[in-house]
Amino acid sequence: MGNGYTKNTSNNKCWHKFEEKLTSYTAGGNAIMAYCFLQLAIVETGAAFSPTFLVYCLLRFLAGLSTTAIMTNSTILIIEWTKPKFQVMGVTLSRFASGFGQILLGGLAFVIRDWCTLQLVFSIPVFFLLVLTRWLSESARWLIITNKPQKGLKELRRAAHMNGMKNSGVTLTVEFVTSTMKEELEAAQTKPSLAALFRNPHLRKRMFLLCFVRFSTWMSTFGLILHLQYLEMNIFLLHGLLGVLSLPANYVALFAMNWLGRRKGQLLFMSLVGISIFAIIFVPQEMQTLRMVLTVLGGGLPCAAATTSLCHANELLPTVIRATALGIIGIAGSIGGALAPLLMTLTTYSEPLPWIIYGVFAILSGLVVLLLPETRNEPLPDSIQDIEKEDKGSRQAKQEDTFIKVTQF
Structure with missing residues (x-):
């Protein structure tokens, strides 16, 4: 189990290196997801008929690449289509x-022991x-911010109609949207590049802190999963139990x-992860239970x-470059996941040393989160200029009025 897990976490590192390209904001979430679902369906079905183990690994690599982009874009769509009060509920349901x-x-x-059949x-x-x-x-917010008001208006009318606005065709016009979101559209005239993520202080x-938090979270998580190989337990039951516990x-x-907010919530959970590690x-090896x-x-946890x-x-990153930023943060997380099994080699010097590292980084990530702004019930930033603003009161009132008014969420 240890060797297989090491291989998988190393593959995770490669998957996320391509994540930025797959989640590029220039293509749009729908096109990306359709392509990734097509690729996922083809390679996963093909994996069931792999003639060699090498071909099987290659197809699983492509499947993991697609899954990463699907999960990232799904979360972005949930966040960008939901008012701040219910964003966490949408993500949690996913x-x-x-x-x-x-x-x-x-x-x-457990029921289907033939791997080929299970794969299909x-x-x-x-x-x-x-x-x-x-x-x-498609995300209407992303379409409007990226200077595609006609397409964004079409999606807004569709959402407004679903939410009971029967006269949406009359009230929702390009003039209304552009006037209501004039400030955001002006800020989005310049398309940010990848370098913009690190040019603005x-x-x-935020990027450095979020990367560290994701790195530490995944390293500690995979460190705990590594410990499963030492437990004498039915793997099917254990897998089910972890799913139930989630x-x-x-x-x-x-x-x-x-109730606590994003920062205090992460501090609580990551501190408990560190304490568990x-x-x-x-606990002696003999005390398996x-x-x-x-x-x-x-x-x-x-x-x-x-x-x-x-x-x-998601709530800390601007709409114009959110997907790309999440791709970079995902790379940091995958590096942490890939590093977790490598740290087990330190047991040759000291058996508890890897676990101490996992625990320390878990607690550190919880403390680092306190350096980030709290985003509970705050509007999403649409541009890099929104990040720079210290006074968010006027922006919050305007943005929430726009989003609720045009879609009746």
């Missing part, structure tokens, strides 16, 4: 779906998901984000931390 998927995977893998059971439904992307709305600070973990994350160090309980409980971190990162 994480609930991931938990149910993990439970389903464990159950079907999960790959064929992806073709139906590809068809559904035809009715998926305010955005650069459901209440995400609910707790939703509650914490709404330190506790495992002092206690080690299993600590590992499984610790496996739910990173799930809550990841949900909180995902929401916070």
Whole structure:
């Protein structure tokens, strides 16, 4: 299990290197998702008929590349189509779906022991998901900010009609949208490049801090998963249990984000992750039951931390370059995940040393989050200029009025 896991985490590092290209804001989320669903369906189905292990690894590599872009763009669409009060609920519901998927995977893998058949059971439904992307709305916010008001207006009218605005065709005009979002459109006249993420001091600070948080979160998470190989437990049952545990973990994350805020929520969860890792160090190998309980409980905490971190990162980044920024942050996370199994080589010098590193970085990431702004009930920044503004009162009132008024969310 250890060798297989090391291989997978190394592949994760490669997958995320391509994530920035797949989530480029120049193509649009819908086109990216349709392409990625098509690629995912083809390569996953082809993997079931792989003649050699090398071909199988190559196809799984392409599948992981597509999955990363699908997950990133799905979260962006949820965030950009939802008012601030319900953004975390939308993201958490998507994480609930991931938990149910993990439970389903464990159950079907227990029933269907033939890997080829199991592969087809999960790959064929992806073709139906590809068809559904035809009715998926592009982000109107992204379209307007990137100087495509006509397309953005079409999506706004569609959303307004779904929300009960029968006269949306009359009230929603290009003039209305451009006048209401005049400030945002003026700021978006200059398309930001990749270098803009690090040229602006305010955005650069956010990027470095978010990269460190994602790096530490994934390294600690994969460190806990590495510990599973030491547990004498049915792998199907364990996989199902982790999926089940992710459901209440995400609910707790939703509650914490709404009541404590994004920063305090991440501090709480990552501190508990670090404490769980330190506790495992002092539990003898013979006490398998206690080690299993600590590992499984610790496996739910990173799930809550990841949900909180995902929401916070999306809310801190401007619309014009959000996807690209998330791609870079994803690279930082994948480096942390790839580094986790490599740290296990330090056991030759000191057996608890890797676990100490996992725990320290988990607690550090929780503390670093406190250096980032709180985003609870705050409007999404649309441009880099929004990041620079210290007084968000006028922008919040205007943006919320625009988004609610034109779509009736």
